[in-house]
Amino acid sequence: MTTLVVCLDRTDDVGRKTGLRSPIVGWEAVRALVTDIGLADPEDSGVNSLLETLRVAQDLRDEDEDAVVAVVSGDRESMVSADRAVARQLDDLIAAHDPDSAVVVIDSAEDERLVPIVESRVQVDSVDRVVVRQARDIESTYYLLKQFLADEELRQTVLVPLGLTLLVFPVLAMRIGAAEGAAAITTVIGLFLLYKGFNIDEIMTGVAHQVRESLYSGQVSVVTYVVAAGLTFVGLFAGALGVSSLEETPGVVIPIVQFTFDSVPWLAVAALTASAGRLLDETISEEPIRSSFLNLPFAVLAVGMVVRGFSAYFLEQQGLIEPVVVPAIEQGVLSIDSFVVTGGERLALYVVTAIVVSIVGARIAMYFSSANVDAEPDDGMQSESTGRSNAESEVTDGGPRRDDGEPDRAAGSRHEPVSDPSHGSDSDPNPDSSS
Known part of the structure; x- marks a missing residue:
């Protein structure tokens, strides 16, 4: 060797x-x-x-x-x-x-x-x-170091932010002070690390690709997503207005609950709009509708009602909103006096309604799913039985049939002829016997 x-x-x-x-x-x-x-x-x-x-x-x-x-x-x-x-x-x-x-x-x-x-x-x-x-x-x-510098992605991830920091820090130190400049740069670096740590760049790339595909394919959900985004901003703005109308309250719990109470209806409507657009896309497509898209609007509505009920209960306990007063009803023999719905009763009503809505959504989704599953085997069994009956009819009748149900004589003529003793020389198998 x-x-x-x-x-x-x-x-x-x-x-x-x-x-x-x-x-x-x-x-x-x-x-x-x-x-x-x-x-x-x-x-x-x-x-x-x-x-x-x-x-x-x-x-x-x-x-x-x-x-x-x-x-x-x-x-x-x-x-x-x-x-x-x-x-x-x-x-x-x-x-x-x-x-x-x-x-x-x-x-x-x-x-x-x-x-x-x-x-x-x-x-x-x-x-x-x-x-x-x-x-x-x-x-x-x-x-x-040579291996590190040879990797382009690592160079862009580490060296570029480091170089920008070294360039920006002297400018900030001269303009607003060293401490403020260091704080600003530290904040930017922290946001950048979170951005890379949570793979936000990949998420944004995926969202952009999905939006582009949706625009090219003409999906309805593109319009509903835009409407949902607008309703979301309206909900956030309504929540901010509700918080700004509060008096000076210690802590942050009450402002958060008030923001939730005012913004949840708009956010729920935005989610319903987005889910409705997605459901319309599923309906238009040739594939069967998945149960998750059928159940999503009901789930969104149920969650919105539960969150609205709890936030209303907490605000009513703090005296920030008034209890619900049902006015008196007098129509003919029907006479109902006015009554007050307390915070606990309203919360129970919201929770019970949410449970009913979620059950209805689950039942509807199960119904359509079972209908789709049952439809596929029936079609296959029907085609199989049809093919089997056609095959049996051919065997029983001795040959294929025409569209009107009569045997196909042309196809039958391809078989061997059977001799008939009632016909003379035409069917005689031995023509020399007469002579």
Whole structure:
């Protein structure tokens, strides 16, 4: 078994410092090269990689393996020409020695880019990375930085915000003060981290794609979504007006409840509008309506009624809204005195109504779902029974039938004729018997 122990030098440090041309093959040649490079530049880490190459080859020979030691270098013109030079030298080494496998020795992240070139030509059993002990942390940090800078997405995510921060902070410090500028920049960085952490960019991209597809396909939900957005803004504005009309109240609970009480009707109508548009799209399409879209309007209405009831109960307990007074009714013999509906009774009425609405929605969704499921097998069974009856009629009548139900004589004529003794010579199977 022959193993090629090759030391890679992408930037041609060997040729630049010794004047030798690669590839350099053989134990003695590489050993002399160590002395030449060491005398030319004692601080070069290439000396250590060459010594590691000799050590690996010696270990393989101690295990009774045939090891070929070689040093392959690129050139200094460009990275493409360097890689091509290394590939050409490797082809010459493989053609001359026909190794079964290879052990690659490298000493930098730059040389590691040549490993795929070796792997494409011979089986690589091991990659030996030589790092000088005094420079291990520096080399590792340098390698990580190169990997980081090579990733375009990481560069845009980290370096761009950092550069903008360094540019904006001096301006803010001179205009509004250092503390205010630092606070503003910290707020922006926090918002950016939340934006990336929650994948808001991907969500917005998906929403934009869905809106574009909806516009191109002419869906009704596009219009209802716009109407729903307008109703949502109206609801938020109504809630804000309700909060602004409150007197000075300690805490934030009462303003939140007041905002909810005033905005929930508009928000519920907005949700109903959006769900109605989606339901219309499902109805127009050829596919059966899914039960989730049928149940959604009822669920929205039920939730809106429950939230409205609880918020009204809390506000009535604080005396911010008046109880509901039902006026007296007098029509003929019907006479009902006026009465007051308290907060608890109104809450119970809202909750019971919401439960009834949700049950009705669930029943309607189940009805349409079961109808769709029952319709599909019936159609299949009907077609199967129709095909079976047609097949049976053909077998029973001895042949296919016409549209009017009569047997097809033309089709029957294709069968063998049956002899009839009542006809004379026309049906006589032996014409010579008469003579």
